[in-house]
Amino acid sequence: MSAAPQVRFYQVGSFAAGNRLLGPELQSDQADPARANALTCGHRACQGCGEALGARYILDAAQRAAGGKVIAVNATGCLEVFSTPYPETSWQLPWLHSLFGNAPAVAAGVAAALRAKGRTDIRVVGQGGDGGTVDIGLGCLSGMFERNDDILYVCYDNEAYMNTGVQRSGATPPAARTATTQAVGEEPGAPFGQGKNLPLIAMAHEIPYVATATVAGLRDLEAKVHRAMGIRGARYLHVLVPCPLGWGTASHDTVRIARLAEQTGLFPVFEAVDGEVTDVTPIRRRVPVEEYLRPQKRYAHLFKPEVRADVIAHLQRTADRNIARFGLLAEEAVP
Amino acid sequence: MLKQTEGSRAVAETVAYCRPEVIAAYPISPQTHIVEELSRLVKSGALKPCEYVNVESEFAAMSMCIGASAAGARAYTATASQGLLYMVEALYNASGLGLPIVMTVANRAIGAPINIWNDHSDSMSQRDSGWIQLYARDNQEAADLHPQAFKLAEELSLPVMVCMDGFVLTHAWERIEVPEQAQVDAFLPPYEPRQVLDPNEPVSIGAMVGPEAFTEVRYLAHAKQMQALDAIPRIAGEFRQVFGRDSGGLLHPYRCEFADTIVVALGSVFGTVCDVVDEMRDRGVRIGALAITSFRPFPLDAVRTVLGGARQVVVLERALAVGVGGIVSANVRTALSGIHLDGHTVIAGLGGRPITKESLHRLFDDAVAGRLEQLTFLDLNTELVERELARMAQTRRSGPSAENILRDVGSNR
Numbered sequence: 001m002s003a004a005p006q007v008r009f010y011q012v013g014s015f016a017a018g019n020r021l022l023g024p025e026l027q028s029d030q031a032d033p034a035r036a037n038a039l040t041c042g043h044r045a046c047q048g049c050g051e052a053l054g055a056r057y058i059l060d061a062a063q064r065a066a067g068g069k070v071i072a073v074n075a076t077g078c079l080e081v082f083s084t085p086y087p088e089t090s091w092q093l094p095w096l097h098s099l100f101g102n103a104p105a106v107a108a109g110v111a112a113a114l115r116a117k118g119r120t121d122i123r124v125v126g127q128g129g130d131g132g133t134v135d136i137g138l139g140c141l142s143g144m145f146e147r148n149d150d151i152l153y154v155c156y157d158n159e160a161y162m163n164t165g166v167q168r169s170g171a172t173p174p175a176a177r178t179a180t181t182q183a184v185g186e187e188p189g190a191p192f193g194q195g196k197n198l199p200l201i202a203m204a205h206e207i208p209y210v211a212t213a214t215v216a217g218l219r220d221l222e223a224k225v226h227r228a229m230g231i232r233g234a235r236y237l238h239v240l241v242p243c244p245l246g247w248g249t250a251s252h253d254t255v256r257i258a259r260l261a262e263q264t265g266l267f268p269v270f271e272a273v274d275g276e277v278t279d280v281t282p283i284r285r286r287v288p289v290e291e292y293l294r295p296q297k298r299y300a301h302l303f304k305p306e307v308r309a310d311v312i313a314h315l316q317r318t319a320d321r322n323i324a325r326f327g328l329l330a331e332e333a334v335p
Numbered sequence: 336m337l338k339q340t341e342g343s344r345a346v347a348e349t350v351a352y353c354r355p356e357v358i359a360a361y362p363i364s365p366q367t368h369i370v371e372e373l374s375r376l377v378k379s380g381a382l383k384p385c386e387y388v389n390v391e392s393e394f395a396a397m398s399m400c401i402g403a404s405a406a407g408a409r410a411y412t413a414t415a416s417q418g419l420l421y422m423v424e425a426l427y428n429a430s431g432l433g434l435p436i437v438m439t440v441a442n443r444a445i446g447a448p449i450n451i452w453n454d455h456s457d458s459m460s461q462r463d464s465g466w467i468q469l470y471a472r473d474n475q476e477a478a479d480l481h482p483q484a485f486k487l488a489e490e491l492s493l494p495v496m497v498c499m500d501g502f503v504l505t506h507a508w509e510r511i512e513v514p515e516q517a518q519v520d521a522f523l524p525p526y527e528p529r530q531v532l533d534p535n536e537p538v539s540i541g542a543m544v545g546p547e548a549f550t551e552v553r554y555l556a557h558a559k560q561m562q563a564l565d566a567i568p569r570i571a572g573e574f575r576q577v578f579g580r581d582s583g584g585l586l587h588p589y590r591c592e593f594a595d596t597i598v599v600a601l602g603s604v605f606g607t608v609c610d611v612v613d614e615m616r617d618r619g620v621r622i623g624a625l626a627i628t629s630f631r632p633f634p635l636d637a638v639r640t641v642l643g644g645a646r647q648v649v650v651l652e653r654a655l656a657v658g659v660g661g662i663v664s665a666n667v668r669t670a671l672s673g674i675h676l677d678g679h680t681v682i683a684g685l686g687g688r689p690i691t692k693e694s695l696h697r698l699f700d701d702a703v704a705g706r707l708e709q710l711t712f713l714d715l716n717t718e719l720v721e722r723e724l725a726r727m728a729q730t731r732r733s734g735p736s737a738e739n740i741l742r743d744v745g746s747n748r
């Protein structure tokens with residue numbers, strides 16, 4: 001099974017190339033003038049918000065795959081807050097927010113109601129940030145996996161609690177500065193060895209489909225949503241969505257940063273079916289982690305006042321381990 | 336159909352006749368028999384279409400009811416005690432979103448110390464959650480309140496809690512007139528949601544509301560509960576027409592005419608209270624009793640009407656507002672503001688301590704004789720408490736008082 005359409009070219013530095021160069025069958029859902037436009041403009045996300053970008057692509061693709069019949073359930077977090085300031089809403093599909101920690105269970109309730117009513121045509125998407133998913137909502141999510149509820153659950157991973165002002169979450173990477181893992185002391189930033197790898201936890205539930213993606217590979221993301229929507233049962237999609245505000249990156253760099261996360265190996269992109277990895281997106285141009293860390297203010301303390309080569313080397317080892325573990329290096333990759 | 340059955344079972348069967356489409360449940364004593372029976376009814380096909388979902392926690396159970404209700408399904412769950420507290424965040428959400436979920440609370444004490452027996456601490460803690468709260472006096476009423484609860488919830492788009500005393504009612508076998516399917520169908524129309532998640536007509540439910548409208552939203556929640564003050568007696572009347580029984584309503588006065596002393600109570604203790612009232616009336620004492628069925632909304636006017644002519648009121652409370660005293664009494668006092676009569680709070684039956692006729696006789700005699708204090712703990716072992724208080728005064732530091740008391744209880748044996 002392949003993660004994405006086999007794109008023949010490789011795009012460097014610009015994201016202007018894309019749909020024009022592809023055949024119509026490979027074009028993105030977003031290129032379709034009749035696209036669902038699930039999340040309309042006018043919401044209050046920060047400029048360059050990876051989460052807003054990801055959400056729009058994912059829900060448009062989900063709607064396309066389900067013939068427009070999708071109900072979305074949202075956890076508390078940036079995505080919810082920036083999209084529904086009363087009395088306005090940016091959602092063009094039926095959408096329900098309840099709480100921070102219960103989106104998977106609320107989605108399961110919607111799915112149960114649809115099942116009771118025999119509405120197999122309407123599909124359910126649950127979504128939340130990494131805090132809502134990895135930390136407070138993990139119990140409900142695990143229950144949803146265990147029951148194999150017919151839901152696509154999407155985690156928008158911006159690696160911290162952004163909506164409450166950039167505090168650490170269980171998905172905050174080691175050494176990253178957040179408001180609760182400050183850049184002070186001997187070992188500044190988030191501690192090593194405390195991360196939670198939710199895609200692997202999801203796989204351990206042996207649900208029918210688990211995938212990771214980033215907003216640097218939007219067509220890959222769409223393809224995965226389409227694939228997930230073709231499957232019944234619990235499906236989990238973990239998407240890396242850089243947050244300019246929390247990461248301290250330029251608004252126009254969101255996609256570039258997400259791509260660097262992939263290319264370093266820090267964020268492995270793969271698919272898993274029934275608990276087994278079935279496909280990975282190979283790294284085409286391998287880059288050292290430093291290239292990824294440098295542009296982000298949340299890692300500034302690794303470079304100033306002095307370069308923390310030890311910490312950077314530690315992070316490099318993590319990337320290398322991912323590369324080995326998932327077999328991320330493509331044949332033609334240049335180091 | 337009249338039959339000898341367990342309270343939980345009568346409730347489960349009645350709930351099934353209400354045709355819930357989604358039941359999410361997590362077990363906790365003394366609620367377990369209700370959800371066990373419902374799981375059997377769904378599995379055997381007696382109740383369909385219905386999705387019975389085994390969830391991983393009470394928080395998930397209530398969350399699932401929220402999703403199901405918003406998607407247009409009639410949703411039900413049941414819980415008690417720690418389970419109810421584990422749901423709290425979602426409880427406020429269910430009412431805030433105006434979702435007509437019905438939940439049975441098999442009332443039980445809250446730990447620590449852990450205690451599985453009956454009192455009202457659990458549901459009382461949720462008195463401000465925006466849920467309507469109805470308290471059953473007996474198992475007949477516990478069963479009968481459920482069709483009424485669904486009707487009320489769905490008319491007003493508000494969630495309703497039916498509270499029944501744990502063990503005392505849930506596990507008691509009695510002769511109960513269990514409603515029949517045809518009767519329930521005649522009484523309870525199918526659920527028509529006020530607002531539903533539908534791809535053909537998309538709505539956003541649960542938007543973020545700032546200071547510019549939040550007060551108004553809360554005001555409307557209050558106004559809806561005020562509407563329930565009319566709806567509850569009307570629905571009880573409709574119930575009587577179909578089922579031929581008096582059940583539910585706002586409150587039930589018992590021999591309150593020309594009563595100098597009126598005892599206010601909620602739930603199953605009311606039967607014992609009425610027995611004692613009868614015996615005291617036989618002795619010529621002018622005493623009456625008042626059961627409050629609808630604790631939320633609190634029927635201020637109706638309570639005032641019943642109690643207004645009395646000389647004193649004794650409120651029997653099965654929960655303690657630590658640091659102040661009585662929860663129900665505070666509401667009764669609000670109802671009586673401007674009227675001067677003696678008010679007494681009696682904390683009774685905490686953690687399943689039996690409330691005996693003998694104790695009640697003593698208590699009411701004291702009240703009638705003007706000997707009752709403002710706040711009384713019925714059958715409190717004062718010796719035990721004094722000893723621990725003295726010990727605490729000596730050591731002047733925090734310590735395991737529950738353990739000390741338990742040790743003393745042991746050495747008293």
Ligand SMILES: Cc1ncc(C[n+]2csc(CCOP(=O)(O)OP(=O)(O)O)c2C)c(N)n1
Pocket residue numbers: 051076077078079100101128129130131132133156158160161162163164169
């Ligand atoms: C029970 C509870 N605790 C805390 C909060 C406060 N809170 C709201 S959003 C949020 C963080 C959201 O982080 P995440 O899920 O990562 O989403 P993001 O905003 O980063 O997209 C927190 C802590 C809450 N709403 N509910």
Ligand code: SF4
Pocket residue numbers: 044045046047048049050051052078079082158162163242243244245246
């Ligand atoms: S704080 Fe981050 S995640 Fe939140 S809206 Fe801004 S960019 Fe997006």
